[in-house]
Amino acid sequence: MKATWEKIEKNLGVLDVEVDADRVAKALDKAFNKVVKNANVPGFRKGKVPRPIFESRFGVESLYQDAIDILLPEAYGEAVEQTDIFPVDRPEVDIEQFAKGQSFKFKAKVTVKPEVTLGQYKGVEVPAQKAEVSDEELDAELKRLQERHAELVVVEEEPAVNGDIAVIDFEGFVDGEAFEGGKAERHSLELGSNSFIPGFEEQVVGMATGDFKDVEVTFPETYHAENLAGKPAVFKVKLHEIKRKQLPELDDEFAKDVSEFETLAEYKEDLKKQLESRKAEELKGVKENAVVEAAAANAEVEIPQAMIDSEVQNMVRDFDMRLRQQGMNMDMFLSFSGQTQDDLREQMKSDAEKRVLNNLVLEVIAKSENIEVSDEEFEAELVKMAESYRRSAEEIRNILASNGSLDSLKEEIMLRKTIEFLVENSKEVEAPAEEASAE
Structure with missing residues (x-):
């Protein structure tokens, strides 16, 4: 097999490939063995049609596409290896010659890995930094650990504040009509988490246990449900329970725990x-x-x-x-x-x-x-x-x-x-x- 590579632009070139006629013949043999299994010729069972009769009835050209499909990938791979190029995209292939008794010629336009011209890479300057931990960073980590090990206690007499878990029922309405997915019972919502529609959690803040309230919000323009995007809505909310995090004391007992x-x-x-x-x-x-x-x-x-x-x-x-x-x-x-x-x-x-x-x-x-x-x-x-x-x-x-x-x-x-x-x-x-x- 012969293969040559010619660059036509910075990252683009053409592979010119010629495959020997004997390999074309072998590819045609493989193609025949594949298609003869389904060939219908009167007087012969499927898979038993002799090659000369098959070619006489259907023409040898009927094998060409299957033979190309067999031979092209392996020939292209060999040409890439032979010319030592590194393709980064599928080639554009142009078949120039394929016929029984002849060589197989094709050109492949190939995008290859680009050439890199290095500049300075040794001795580049980087800021000196030290892995020091300040008292403020240590305190913040301790605070995070306190939060992780906090207990939730029910608050009876006080209104809900940011950070509380509000256990609520809610049902949403747009233009006076309830909409799908807008209703839940005894849902636990962490106030200040911004997990609900903008403006919802802020209006639950200040509610007390047993309170009812109409929460008015507007769905974002980019809301995933197109029928609700950008529309004003009213949620009827009942607050069943307020749970508040109770942080453990930072003492020796906490360290032991x-x-x-x-x-x-x-x-x-x-x-x-x-x-x-x-x-x-x-x-x-x-x-x-x-x-x-x-x-x-x-x-x-x-x-x-x-x-x-x-x-x-x-x-x-x-x-x-x-x-x-x-x-x-x-x-x-x-x-x-x-x-x-x-x-x-x-x-x-x-x-x-x-x-x-x-x-x-x-x-x-x-x-x-x-x-x-x-x-x-x-x-x-x-x-x-x-x-x-x-x-x-x-x-x-x-x-x-x-x-x-x-x-x-x-x-x-x-x-x-x-x-x-x-x-x-x-x-x-x-x-x-x-x-x-x-x-």
């Missing part, structure tokens, strides 16, 4: 270390993002739209997977948010383009710096994944191999190593006084 420590002082000391460790990890991520974005900003590359579209598709698929893990699906999310899938894709485009750019730049840096993944590093990653999923490393390897993800994992490790390289070769600089004081 929520940790293995005997005193609050010991617990606070350990909690501060946890917060420092968490902040250090966050700052590590900030620094990694900073060096990658600096390297990407200094590089020159023209990204094909196909790569951005493909990354958007990956992001949509990942988002759908996360929704399913939370008990939702894409249709439910789009209904609740009042969006279409096109809206979601449009929102993701900017991040998708940034991801593609960053990965392209990191790949070229890795190549320039000879950053590779050793067998030991790859095995260590498999062991780490195995521990996380509580399976054996061999099982993880087999799963990845079955869905073709082994190379993707190796690429992911290489990108991580490249980011570590950039961090190690960056320069920490003190933030200007104004920025430091703002922080």
Whole structure:
């Protein structure tokens, strides 16, 4: 087989391919074996029609499309490998010649991975930051823990305030008519959570146990139910019960209840270390993002739209997977948010383009710096994944191999190593006084 590659634009070129006549003959044989199973010829059972009679009755040309479908994918794959290009989109194929006894000629217009011209990527400046935890941050974490371990107590004599759980009946009306989904009994609503229509919770604040009230609101223009969007509504509300969070005292008993420590002082000391460790990890991520974005900003590359579209598709698929893990699906999310899938894709485009750019730049840096993944590093990653999923490393390897993800994992490790390289070769600089004081 002969294959040549000619670039016609920055990321676009043409593969010119010629496949030997003997391979065309073999493809025609396979095509015949496929279609003869369903061929109806008087005097012969299906699948038993001799080749000469089949071709005489239907013409050899009737096999061409099936033979092309068999031969084209493998020939295209071989041509890509032979010319050492990296397609990022489906090719536009033009069949120039296909006939019995002749070679198979076709041209494929292919969008390929773009060339990257690196700028400065070593010695980029990043702000110096320390993983210090202030007294205010420690107090805020303790407050959050208090909230988590709070008890709900029924309030009898006082009106509802933000933060309370109001147990209510409600029924909604638009133009005097009740609407579907606008009624519930003994519904627990946390006031101030903004989980209801804007303006609803604010009007429940101040109600007392046993009160009735007409709550007047207007549905948002972007509300998912088109028949209600933008319309004024009245909800008839009855408040059955008010529950209020009662925070535990911050004392030694609290420390014993929520940790293995005997005193609050010991617990606070350990909690501060946890917060420092968490902040250090966050700052590590900030620094990694900073060096990658600096390297990407200094590089020159023209990204094909196909790569951005493909990354958007990956992001949509990942988002759908996360929704399913939370008990939702894409249709439910789009209904609740009042969006279409096109809206979601449009929102993701900017991040998708940034991801593609960053990965392209990191790949070229890795190549320039000879950053590779050793067998030991790859095995260590498999062991780490195995521990996380509580399976054996061999099982993880087999799963990845079955869905073709082994190379993707190796690429992911290489990108991580490249980011570590950039961090190690960056320069920490003190933030200007104004920025430091703002922080």
